[in-house]
Amino acid sequence: MSISHFSATVWLAFLLVIALLALVYVLVQRRRTRRVLQFSNMELLESVAPKGPRVFRHAPVVLLLVGLVLLTVAAAGPQATKKVPRNRATVMLAIDVSLSMEATDVPPTRIQVAKKAGKDFVDGLPASINLGLVSFAGTASVLVSPTTNHGAVKAAIDNLKLAERTATGEGILTSLQSIDTLGTLLGGPEPPPARIVLMSDGKQTVPAFEDADNPRHEFVAARLAKTKNIPISTISFGTKWGTVEIPREDGSMQRVKVEVDDAAMQEIAKLSGGEFYTASTLQELSKVYDTLQEQIGFETTMGDASRPWLLLGLLITAAGVLTGLLYRQRLP
Template structure:
């Protein structure tokens, strides 16, 4: 699947100097027409001239010449190798969805609760990603776990998302390390080498802060060294609370925005915030429209060759019809 872009670039722009030849031809044509008009004025017996000279074609005599110059211009543009930028899904591109499944995801500040909203948004995210791109799923609470290694089987990932289960504690640093391990399990495309770098990205959604395991900074450093950006999504509101049997009062479950933004900054990823299911869906949509692609240049010189040939044909036909000769 290719996503076209409208911008045109030229792979051989130095060849535009040939337009000087076109400009010289246009100037020469104007000069010749001026000299022709001057010679006609020198013939002073205008009554005799009108009686013997054929009816002037007027403006029509310029049309074949104009079409010829336009055709040559189009051919010069084709020689400059015009190309259109296109976003093309990268082969073996891999996205790891890392979803927080700590107990704080029980909070009902997001309707019906954070976990259900996250599951719905992540499921929709799968429909945005091009089918050629591998998607893996990692869940994390006190530890990180690879639920689905990178695959193009969207049904498998979708099923795993619906079966996410909550547990105690939050280990964001461990989630990053686990995601990096999942990336190494990306399938090898035909013709690729085992040690070939896999273009990958981690999309990490969390509603809390690290309480156990290796620190966030260690995970961010590992991702940075691996060249894997981490896009973070801080999900939830400032009013989130959960009810625990052993606690006499509701427990606040705030989102650590600063920590998640630090991870994104350290890995050259992007940091997002979402306080509702709709906002989370929109964040996933923005991420899905930009990752897993590379820019390729598709030459479109044939367009201008076709235009030039059409103009030449049209000019020749008009010249034959009007003047019984080729331009």
């Protein structure tokens, strides 16, 4: 029952009244004790005095005072931070499906682990989130437009197919287009908050990474996302020692190293105002997605926190009344 501040602090002044009541009770008890001691026949006093524990007789009053304190705190309107599901937010999940995702450095394969973690990520998002899915290899495709039907997104993740080359910039631009389209359909004075979650395991090959001025380049697309106030959370997935087998023209197979490109993923996140993550196991990828669920799916707001104080105050006050009736057959 943490408290950040109170909305009606004037009610806290009632704590002084409670303190005064406690003081009056103590004074009355002392005065009563002095009167009892005026009896000269102590043997007679001991014979008529109750044999029960003397401390317990104060329990009803103590419970009532504690209950009043808790009710006073509730009346003062305690405020606390709360996590609530976001409404109208849009999330585009962009997943790299280039052939390098066949690498087995993340067993059984990168793509299989990506599918499992991706579906778990979808399950953890609030139902009110508009979620879409984009896959990209040599080109990018919108598999699911932003929707609250998260089951459709999970089904599309299950059906991801691998293809040649990697066009990371296309994945970003296609995600931005889907977000813009949804914003147009929803209308309103301003578009809903949006974010792209981009997972890739390798370096961009389309267009050439060195062609930094190409409008389809991943860094150019990241800057565009920044101007639209759409941060990109990037996940660099895989290891430095991953390999895949690629067929040669003569039909034989050659083993090619497909190491992750952390530097490019980090730069995309930086340029767009997002966050950069790395993962090389299912556990690490799931942990990254859990973090993103908290950031994307929920927001921290200030809200009323008086209910626990009110309920506890009522219970303790009722306990004080009951104790007084059972122990002394009357209220204190």
